[in-house]
Amino acid sequence: MLSSFLVAMISSMLIVTGSLYSYRNMIRSRIGDVNVEDMKDSIDMMDDPYDLYEEDREQEITDIKQMIKEEKARQKGNVLKNTTQNASAMVSVYRLIPYAVLVLGFIALSNTHALSVLPYLIGLAAGIPVGYLLAKKLFISRSSER
Structure with a gap:
C-alpha cells in the first residue's frame, strides 16, 4: 500500500514540477529579461490626486477592452501557429520523463501485484499540491528575486 502511494x-x-519548469523556461525565452514596471499609478496619483479625469480613464478602459476583444478574435485564427510555438513546452524532457516514471511505476506495481488502487489515487492527488509548492519554492521565488 505504501509503495503505491509513494510511486x-x-x-x-x-x-x-517539470511542467511548471518547462513553461517557465518557455515564457522566459519569449519575453527575455524585460523588466516592466508600471509607473502609471504613481504618476496618476501625482497628476490627478482627486480623480478629476475619471471619465477619461473609463474611456481608456473601454478602448482597452475593445482591443482585447479584437486580439482574441485574431488569435482564434492562429490556433495552429500558437500550438506549434507552445510545442516545445508540451514535449519537454522535463515533462516526458515524469510521465514515463508514472507509467513505468504503474506497470511495475501491477506486475509485482503491489498495486493498491485507492492509495495510488490518493498519492496522485497528494503529489499535485506538493509538486506545485516545490516548484514555487524552487522556480518562482528565485525568479522574482532577479
Whole structure:
C-alpha cells in the first residue's frame, strides 16, 4: 500500500514540477529579461490626486477592452501557429520523463501485484499540491528575486 502511494505521489509531483519548469523556461525565452514596471499609478496619483479625469480613464478602459476583444478574435485564427510555438513546452524532457516514471511505476506495481488502487489515487492527488509548492519554492521565488 505504501509503495503505491509513494510511486503515485512522486510521479505526480515530478509531473507538476517539470511542467511548471518547462513553461517557465518557455515564457522566459519569449519575453527575455524585460523588466516592466508600471509607473502609471504613481504618476496618476501625482497628476490627478482627486480623480478629476475619471471619465477619461473609463474611456481608456473601454478602448482597452475593445482591443482585447479584437486580439482574441485574431488569435482564434492562429490556433495552429500558437500550438506549434507552445510545442516545445508540451514535449519537454522535463515533462516526458515524469510521465514515463508514472507509467513505468504503474506497470511495475501491477506486475509485482503491489498495486493498491485507492492509495495510488490518493498519492496522485497528494503529489499535485506538493509538486506545485516545490516548484514555487524552487522556480518562482528565485525568479522574482532577479
